[in-house]
Amino acid sequence: MFGQLFLKECRETARSLIYWILVGIMLFFFATQLGETEIAREPEKGQESYGMHQSEDPDVIMRNTLGTLADEYYRESYTTYPIGFAKTVKPDKKEQKRIGEILEEATGLDQGEIKKTMEEYYGSVTGLVAEMPMEPVDGLTYKRFKELMKEVDELLGGGSHYGEQYLAANGIEPMTYEDAIKEYHLLVEKDGLSGGYARLFSDYMVIILGILPVFLATTREMRDRRAKMQELIYTRRAKSGTIVVSRYLSMIVMTLLPLFLLSFLPLAECIKVAASDGIRIDHLAYAKYILGWLLPTVMIVTAVGMFLTDLTDTAAAVLVQGVWWFVSVFTGVQGIDGGAYGWNLIPRHNTELNYKGFHDGFVQLVSNRVLYVSFAIIIVALTVGIYSQKRRGRLNVRGKILADRKSKS
Amino acid sequence: MSVERYWQIEKVNLKHNIPVHLLVCLALLCLSPLLMGVSNLEAEDTAKVLEMYVALIGIVLIPPVFLPEQNREIRELVGSKYMNSAAVYCIRLLGNIVILALFLGGYVWMLTRNGCHFPVVKYYFGAYAGMLFFGALGLFCYGASDNIIIGYMVPIFYYVAAVGSGDKYLKIFYPFSMVKDSLVEKGYLLLAAVVLAVSGIWLRSRKN
Numbered sequence: 001m002f003g004q005l006f007l008k009e010c011r012e013t014a015r016s017l018i019y020w021i022l023v024g025i026m027l028f029f030f031a032t033q034l035g036e037t038e039i040a041r042e043p044e045k046g047q048e049s050y051g052m053h054q055s056e057d058p059d060v061i062m063r064n065t066l067g068t069l070a071d072e073y074y075r076e077s078y079t080t081y082p083i084g085f086a087k088t089v090k091p092d093k094k095e096q097k098r099i100g101e102i103l104e105e106a107t108g109l110d111q112g113e114i115k116k117t118m119e120e121y122y123g124s125v126t127g128l129v130a131e132m133p134m135e136p137v138d139g140l141t142y143k144r145f146k147e148l149m150k151e152v153d154e155l156l157g158g159g160s161h162y163g164e165q166y167l168a169a170n171g172i173e174p175m176t177y178e179d180a181i182k183e184y185h186l187l188v189e190k191d192g193l194s195g196g197y198a199r200l201f202s203d204y205m206v207i208i209l210g211i212l213p214v215f216l217a218t219t220r221e222m223r224d225r226r227a228k229m230q231e232l233i234y235t236r237r238a239k240s241g242t243i244v245v246s247r248y249l250s251m252i253v254m255t256l257l258p259l260f261l262l263s264f265l266p267l268a269e270c271i272k273v274a275a276s277d278g279i280r281i282d283h284l285a286y287a288k289y290i291l292g293w294l295l296p297t298v299m300i301v302t303a304v305g306m307f308l309t310d311l312t313d314t315a316a317a318v319l320v321q322g323v324w325w326f327v328s329v330f331t332g333v334q335g336i337d338g339g340a341y342g343w344n345l346i347p348r349h350n351t352e353l354n355y356k357g358f359h360d361g362f363v364q365l366v367s368n369r370v371l372y373v374s375f376a377i378i379i380v381a382l383t384v385g386i387y388s389q390k391r392r393g394r395l396n397v398r399g400k401i402l403a404d405r406k407s408k409s
Numbered sequence: 410m411s412v413e414r415y416w417q418i419e420k421v422n423l424k425h426n427i428p429v430h431l432l433v434c435l436a437l438l439c440l441s442p443l444l445m446g447v448s449n450l451e452a453e454d455t456a457k458v459l460e461m462y463v464a465l466i467g468i469v470l471i472p473p474v475f476l477p478e479q480n481r482e483i484r485e486l487v488g489s490k491y492m493n494s495a496a497v498y499c500i501r502l503l504g505n506i507v508i509l510a511l512f513l514g515g516y517v518w519m520l521t522r523n524g525c526h527f528p529v530v531k532y533y534f535g536a537y538a539g540m541l542f543f544g545a546l547g548l549f550c551y552g553a554s555d556n557i558i559i560g561y562m563v564p565i566f567y568y569v570a571a572v573g574s575g576d577k578y579l580k581i582f583y584p585f586s587m588v589k590d591s592l593v594e595k596g597y598l599l600l601a602a603v604v605l606a607v608s609g610i611w612l613r614s615r616k617n
Contacts, residue, residue, distance in 0.1 A: 018559060025566050032574050077449070087446030088454075222558070226479075266443045318561050319433060319469070326465075327444065329572070347503060 002242050009250035018219045022212050030262050033204045043180040050180035054168050054337055058142035061171035063133035067107055068161050070134050070257040073103055074118040081334055082159035095155045102148045108137030156374045165340045186355040190284030194270040196352035202293035203349045208327055209297050210346045213255050214321040217305025240388035248380050255298050259290050296369040299376035307383045340367045412438055418497055419504040426477050434466040446524035453529040456587035459536035463516055464543055470509055471544025472500045472551045472560035475613050495614040513537055535587045535595045542598040545605035552609035
């Protein structure tokens with residue numbers, strides 16, 4: 001029974017217009033975002049540029065961060081990014097005074113010296129003052145620096161350049177040849193070349209998978225009502241769990257199918273480069289990342305779509321998921337280079353490099369993905385409950401069953 | 410046909426068809442200070458708020474113009490009436506875009522009161538053009554597919570494509586051009602909005 005229903009649902013999905021629009025969007029997104037990706041070759045000495053990377057050197061992070069803080073303190077205006085949009089924070093006198101004290105402790109300069117430094121800087125340079133580094137005081141440990149910056153972030157209400165999650169981004173600097181070679185070796189040896197590109201593939205595709213499955217789920221759940229088949233299906237012998245779960249799994253499988261097919265293109269590129277450069281490649285990297293990185297997002301978004309549509313008999317799920325997607329995408333911008341995955345529905349890692357960031361954030365990433373899979377399972381169980389209640393004539397906010405019951409009572 | 414009859418159609422629209430959508434729009438606008446800065450913004454950041462957030466309410470309010478006749482039987486019944494269904498859609502659409510203009514006006518007024526520095530008239534019309542374009546794109550897709558979900562899906566994907574690729578592929582139809590201090594694209598978006606809305610209504614009316 002379950003197998004039959006599952007296959008039937010897959011066929012239904014394959015016949016729906018919305019599914020092919022979804023596939024078309026995936027193709028378009030893949031082609032525009034990843035179509036021109038070139039597989040990295042070993043860097044050579046004397047290149048004009050080796051790109052940028054996040055320095056892990058605490059001195060670099062401290063210098064850049066203190067430069068930004070001094071500038072914002074001088075202007076008495078701080079920019080935070082709670083969800084990726086700029087928010088100007090103007091602290092009150094007490095908070096501004098405390099930030100000044102923190103800056104004094106971190107730089108060893110008094111208020112007058114800080115003011116003088118900034119005035120000289122503004123007088124002599126045009127451009128982004130945020131790029132002006134400021135030396136930390138001798139003996140300032142990185143641990144104490146992080147404590148001080150955390151306090152500044154709390155005073156500003158979070159989402160600032162000084163939050164622990166975002167400090168690493170302040171250490172961004174141009175890569176030297178040595179840095180580039182180190183990153184390349186990590187990509188080849190630890191990631192088996194394809195791992196880094198599978199991560200980049202996941203980084204892009206997870207953006208649209210944070211919203212697309214909700215359209216498929218909402219349409220599928222509304223279809224029975226539109227075709228006036230709801231009551232007919234309610235009377236069938238199949239258990240509610242079988243109907244809902246087979247539907248859910250079919251949508252998951254049908255959403256993942258184009259992803260697996262698309263992944264063969266960059267994988268083939270990796271295989272080609274690996275063969276010519278004598279690199280041992282991880283052939284299963286894309287499959288692992290699709291299942292580990294993308295599947296949890298597809299699961300939770302599909303579950304939310306089914307649950308809210310079954311509960312309300314409206315397209316409210318699109319709105320709810322739209323808001324969740326919006327907040328997730330723009331919040332994730334600050335961790336775009338990877339490593340800072342947090343609990344975001346859409347974890348970002350917008351580079352094939354930064355294996356170390358991935359490695360360091362791996363436990364957090366796994367926790368994040370497991371959490372969403374767990375939520376998805378719970379939500380699907382709730383959907384089964386709602387579906388079951390509706391079959392018994394309950395919870396029908398706008399259906400005929402409730403109207404019938406009312407007219408009889 | 411009297412103005413009274415038009416007003417009657419709009420009153421029904423306001424009372425029965427769009428109250429939930431209006432509440433959603435209001436909620437999105439009222440919640441914005443929790444999500445992003447709406448005070449003391451420079452022109453570029455103000456443009457970002459208007460184009461990338463406020464313009465989204467166009468998707469909420471314009472595609473549902475066809476929703477009351479979603480059911481085919483109702484559509485056939487409406488089609489048999491003396492009044493052309495295209496006229497009913499036009500009245501609803503006009504009502505909704507006037508409401509959008511008022512919402513945007515209120516929001517822009519709030520931004521100016523909160524010390525944001527930006528060219529008010531220029532940004533108002535720029536954001537309005539973007540709002541109408543997103544909504545009209547949804548209306549057209551709904552009219553063409555007879556599926557409200559597709560009516561929401563396509564403009565949302567357009568938004569995602571614009572965020573992801575910038576103006577590389579969308580060129581003159583790039584919806585976030587004010588951030589780059591360009592208003593030329595807004596003219597094309599407005600023109601496209603008119604074409605899409607008219608085509609959408611025409612398609613939907615034919616299906617009756």
